[in-house]
Amino acid sequence: MSFYSGDNDFEPSISIFTDNFTAQWSQPCREFELQEILLATENFKDLLVIGSGGFGKVYKGDVLVGTIHVAAAIKRLDLMSNQGAVEFWAEVEMLSKLRHTHLVSLIGYCNFDKEMILVYEYMHNGTxxxxxxxxxxxxxxxxxxxxxxxxxxxxxxxxxxxxxxxxxxxxxxxxxxxxxxxxxxxxxxxxxxxxxxxxxxxxxxxxxxxxxxxxxxxxxxxxxxxxxxxxxxxxxxxxxxxxxxxxxxxxxxxxxxxxxxxxxxxxxxxxxxxxxxxxxxxxxxxxxxxxxxxxxxxxxxxxxxxxxxxxxxxxxxxxxxxxxxxxxWLQTPGKSIFNRMVDAFPFSSLENSGMGFQFLMSKKRPKKWFILQNESQFSKAKLKTITAGSVRAFSAEMHEKASQNHARSGIIGRGDYGNMYMALWDYYKHYKKNII
The missing domain is CATH 1.10.510.10 (Transferase(Phosphotransferase) domain 1)
Known part of the structure; x- marks a missing residue:
């Protein structure tokens, strides 16, 4: 079941709450009138459905908690569901007693005639x-x-x-x-x-x-x-x-x-x-x-x-x-990620060191590495090739192709300048005639 809302065009920044116990709602779990639920869901309007599961459909709606209107996920029992009163009351009993940062909060419930409805805090990022x-x-x-x-x-x-x-x-x-x-x-x-x-x-x-x-x-x-x-x-x-x-x-x-x-x-x-x-x-x-x-x-x-x-x-x-x-350690100011790797590991051991940071080494030229660094403080991205101290510049277009359009899977580190990517040997061979 999904309580999701929003798009996916960003990278999340996740935090962990440090307290072990918290009461998210000052009010205890309360019983809602059916009329309140109908108002919050606009009579269970299909456009407000945000998920479904074994219990039934879940709607998004605003409910009154104390004197404040809050977004809620409203789960309605489907009469054709294999679940029923046992699961409904188990949920009410458990969540009305338990309060913790990492448990979803039950705001309240509605039990009227054949309607069994659970009202939870709304979770903006779904499952x-x-x-x-x-x-x-x-x-x-x-x-x-x-x-x-x-x-x-x-x-x-x-x-x-x-x-x-x-x-x-x-x-x-x-x-x-x-x-x-x-x-x-x-x-x-x-x-x-x-x-x-x-x-x-x-x-x-x-x-x-x-x-x-x-x-x-x-x-x-x-x-x-x-x-x-x-x-x-x-x-x-x-x-x-x-x-x-x-x-x-x-x-x-x-x-x-x-x-x-x-x-x-x-x-x-x-x-x-x-x-x-x-x-x-x-x-x-x-x-x-x-x-x-x-x-x-x-x-x-x-x-x-x-x-x-x-x-x-x-x-x-x-x-x-x-x-x-x-x-x-990899992002220590004043020293490049590549230099820290070279200091820590001999050239001959990098390829098979088992490190999570994937430096690619050519079988034919074992002392060359190719590191793409997206330097955010400059107008042009550069490809740096490390070979006996030489540094050469590539065009931004070549940088994009070599890094497969800045694929996330190719990132080998992050620093003050931005992301650093691994580059394939074949790209260097293909474009070496264009080196500045």
Missing amino acids: LEDHLHKLRTRLSWIDRLKICIGVARGLDYLHTGTGVEFGVIHRDVKSSNILLHECWAAKISDFGLSRIGPTNQPLTYVNTLVKGTFGYLDPNYFATGKLTRKSDVYAFGVVLFEVLCQKRPLDKSLEWGLARWAQDSINEGNLKNIVDSDIRCEISPKCLKEFARIAERCLNNPPKHRPTMTEVVFTLESVLNLQQKTNN
Whole structure:
């Protein structure tokens, strides 16, 4: 289900809220009159539909919260839906008691005759699923890490931090249930399948009919019917690989699904090759290894070998911290990214060093690199070729062709001058007669 609004012609700047608990609404969850809902949705006007799911259609509308009109996502139960009163009241019960930065807030509900309606805070940037698979939004590696950390914090709160005797098992963690705020902070939604479970014993389970979404469904839960918090951990592990690889959990190109494919690829030493090409050049090898390790641990069987969400949060925050330090080192003022790479690695080792920053080296001329630097402070972009200290200039047109029109996948670093891109050897050979 999508609560999305807006275009896709920009790169998001994602922040992570640092407080662990917040009450977004000063007013408690309240019951709306049907007339208020009809007014907000213009009698459930089709033009106001912003998404749909197993429960029913979702409309955008303004509702009164205290004395203020706020944008809301209004979810109406479809009478033909497989869901019904059980899921409706479960959602109301859960979200009327829970308040956290990384959980979507329930403003209120309406229960009148056959109408069952849930009113949520409106999430301007829709679902993570939308941006990964439909809109193909340009989410950087740092952006994706921050989204994953937000979701992990929300799940950790559900499992252990609710402040009551029992924790909450979400039971349907997936990218379409991860909503993105206007500042791109991640929030978990859709608690219709959630269950209460004891927190004092990690593997204490709830016997329940198997429900969830294939591709994210814990195989142990599917086989035994025993629902634990580790079932949420498994689903989150799938989300981590979905974010890393930008593939759906049941991608048609994968014979056994994303989880199995990712595990097999790692076992075969192909981790680097499964990373989404848009972010492959942005990830440091150590960060990639740690991220993949925690994601793979989430998929472990038996469930007792999976980490807790507290462990997952700690690991992901460490990965983010390490990646940011790496990026800061690469952007140190007064020294070019290329010079730092040359200082750190001998010429002969750069090609096979496994570095996330993809410098291309010619097999025939092993001591030449080609780095495209988009110098924003100058009127003309230049192509710099590093060969025994010589520097040569190329035209802006040649720069665009060599960088494949400034493709994001070709960025190897960012600095005060702007983005730096890798260039292909063939372009140099083709245009060398035009060198100034």
